[in-house]
Amino acid sequence: MVKRSKVRVLIAKPGLDGHDRGAKVIARALRDAGFEVIYTGIRQTPEQIAESVVQEDIDVLGLSILSGAHMVLIPKILKLLGEKGIKANEDVLVLAGGIIPPDDAQELEKMGVGRVFGPGSPIEEIIGFIDETVPKLKKFRGES
Amino acid sequence: MINELIERMLKGDKRATARLITLVENDEEKAREIVKKIYSNTGRAYIIGITGPPGSGKSTLVDKLIKKARDEGNIVGVIAIDPTSPFTGGALLGDRIRMQRHSTDPGVFIRSMATRGSLGGLAKATNDAIKILDAYGCDIIFVETVGVGQIEVDIVKTADTVVLVTVPGLGDDIQAIKAGLMEIADIFVVNKADKEGAEATMFELELMLDLEKDKWQKSGWRPPVVSTIAFTNKGVDELWGAINEHMEFLLNSDKIEEKRKFRVGEEIKAIVSSKIARKIGEKMGEDDIAVLIEMIAKREIDPYSAADLVLEKALGVKV
Ligand code: B12
Numbered sequence: 001m002v003k004r005s006k007v008r009v010l011i012a013k014p015g016l017d018g019h020d021r022g023a024k025v026i027a028r029a030l031r032d033a034g035f036e037v038i039y040t041g042i043r044q045t046p047e048q049i050a051e052s053v054v055q056e057d058i059d060v061l062g063l064s065i066l067s068g069a070h071m072v073l074i075p076k077i078l079k080l081l082g083e084k085g086i087k088a089n090e091d092v093l094v095l096a097g098g099i100i101p102p103d104d105a106q107e108l109e110k111m112g113v114g115r116v117f118g119p120g121s122p123i124e125e126i127i128g129f130i131d132e133t134v135p136k137l138k139k140f141r142g143e144s
Numbered sequence: 145m146i147n148e149l150i151e152r153m154l155k156g157d158k159r160a161t162a163r164l165i166t167l168v169e170n171d172e173e174k175a176r177e178i179v180k181k182i183y184s185n186t187g188r189a190y191i192i193g194i195t196g197p198p199g200s201g202k203s204t205l206v207d208k209l210i211k212k213a214r215d216e217g218n219i220v221g222v223i224a225i226d227p228t229s230p231f232t233g234g235a236l237l238g239d240r241i242r243m244q245r246h247s248t249d250p251g252v253f254i255r256s257m258a259t260r261g262s263l264g265g266l267a268k269a270t271n272d273a274i275k276i277l278d279a280y281g282c283d284i285i286f287v288e289t290v291g292v293g294q295i296e297v298d299i300v301k302t303a304d305t306v307v308l309v310t311v312p313g314l315g316d317d318i319q320a321i322k323a324g325l326m327e328i329a330d331i332f333v334v335n336k337a338d339k340e341g342a343e344a345t346m347f348e349l350e351l352m353l354d355l356e357k358d359k360w361q362k363s364g365w366r367p368p369v370v371s372t373i374a375f376t377n378k379g380v381d382e383l384w385g386a387i388n389e390h391m392e393f394l395l396n397s398d399k400i401e402e403k404r405k406f407r408v409g410e411e412i413k414a415i416v417s418s419k420i421a422r423k424i425g426e427k428m429g430e431d432d433i434a435v436l437i438e439m440i441a442k443r444e445i446d447p448y449s450a451a452d453l454v455l456e457k458a459l460g461v462k463v
């Protein structure tokens with residue numbers, strides 16, 4: 001397992017919704033589990049998020065969206081990351097949470113989101129998924 | 145890999161710069177290699193330290209100061225430090241949230257950093273990260289320390305100008321600040337001047353500075369006290385003016401050389417102690433230490449003599 005304190009996580013809320021409880025709950029829970037968590041808060045543009053991913057050299061990007069705009073915002077973020085040479089599932093693990101219907105979740109997972117975690121997701125499951133997936137990233141395989 | 149990253153960094157590639165900072169944070173061997181290779185490209189940036197108690201408004205002020213520095217055409221770097229939990233190893237880095245409007249500005253690079261066990265208000269890798277941002281091309285680098293009490297004063301070994309941000313109503317805490325933090329500040333800020341007691345705090349600080357007349361008469365710099373309301377931008381022009389004045393004061397005298405030599409001296413000391421600590425870890429197993437602890441517990445040997453034995457074994461010389 002990769003040491004959690006060397007795994008950098010960015011939790012951001014793209015778009016205009018102000019529902020930040022879930023994002024804060026997740027940010028604190030991941031800190032308490034031993035990760036380094038950067039919280040950038042609400043009303044982030046996809047451009048701001050993509051730039052923060054670059055400058056902070058993070059490993060896990062956690063997006064929290066309860067506004068219904070996930071099918072616009074998440075693909076936009078993935079596209080911007082791609083333009084910067086950052087590939088989902090290879091360079092960074094992208095997770096999403098909030099109010100996202102199952103069909104959309106499936107679609108997003110096809111586009112490169114590692115997994116979507118809806119309301120009531122047990123935090124242990126989220127942590128377990130990160131522990132399991134992060135070692136597969138290029139950075140931790142020592143390739144880049 | 146490191147050579148390629150450095151090459152890209154020197155051309156202004158932010159992703160390569162960010163990767164290099166991660167490497168100096170995670171890997172001591174690589175840090176050494178990177179610093180060796182970029183050192184000749186460093187020494188250009190001016191470093192401004194922002195320190196003060198938790199929640200005093202450091203990040204909000206840095207946000208405003210980035211704007212001032214950018215308006216004058218500077219390339220700006222920020223290293224913002226928050227504490228790592230000693231119990232879980234985790235950290236919640238929340239400084240960036242106040243500066244996010246600058247994250248898409250190509251002339252700004254913001255990096256959050258966790259202390260990872262360092263106690264002086266900075267992280268162990270902060271100095272190396274500064275060198276990377278310096279080589280990358282930053283003209284000005286702001287370093288925001290963790291929220292400090294009175295003993296976390298490592299920033300004085302890192303910054304050219306140290307700004308201490310306090311707030312009204314700390315009451316007796318001002319007395320406490322006096323002990324450690326007061327001595328390292330080049331500029332005092334009383335932020336949250338919209339709150340009650342700001343004037344009293346200003347007055348108290350001025351009074352304290354007047355009492356230390358001998359000290360600043362010798363140094364030639366009387367620290368100014370500036371009052372600000374960070375989120376309305378009030379007083380920020382004055383603060384930026386004070387920072388510039390201090391910068392000129394240092395640059396127009398041999399003080400800057402003095403400061404930088406002091407810093408390099410401190411850096412060598414820190415590297416030496418960290419190397420010795422590592423060497424001891426390599427040469428002495430937990431078992432060896434356990435044997436000594438047992439001996440001390442039985443009063444067969446005293447702690448000083450035990451320490452001598454450890455050093456002798458690790459370094460191969462009597463110390
Ligand atoms: C509390 C709440 C509010 C509060 C928000 C307070 C705050 N600061 O967060 C207030 C009252 C302000 C509010 C306002 C509004 N709300 Co509201 N609100 C809710 C409510 C009831 C609960 C949300 C919540 O906090 N849940 C608790 C947290 C802990 O859960 P969570 O966010 O889902 O997070 C969990 C998971 O999703 C996941 N997760 C979340 N993010 C992430 C990120 C990562 C990386 C990971 C791994 C996991 C993860 O893990 C968390 C823990 O399990 C929901 C209904 C609901 N049942 O969800 C509606 C809801 C979200 N609101 C809604 C709406 C429409 C609004 C308003 C537009 C107006 C209105 N009708 O009330 C305004 C808009 C405000 C704004 N500026 O955006 C709708 C959204 C509809 C949609 N998306 O299609 C909902 C779904 C209600 C509904 N059924 O209509 N709301």
Ligand SMILES: Nc1nc2c(ncn2[C@@H]2O[C@H](COP(=O)(O)OP(=O)(O)OP(=O)(O)O)[C@@H](O)[C@H]2O)c(=O)[nH]1
Pocket residue numbers: 197198199200201202203204205239242290291335336337338339372373374375376
């Ligand atoms: N009333 C008032 N509040 C302010 C002022 N400046 C900042 N704040 C608020 O104080 C809180 C803390 O501000 P930060 O800038 O995060 O403080 P900080 O010193 O960086 O905090 P740490 O990094 O956690 O130590 C925020 O809620 C700010 O909005 C001010 O001038 N007046």
Ligand SMILES: [Mg+2]
Pocket residue numbers: 202203204238239288
């Ligand atoms: Mg701060």
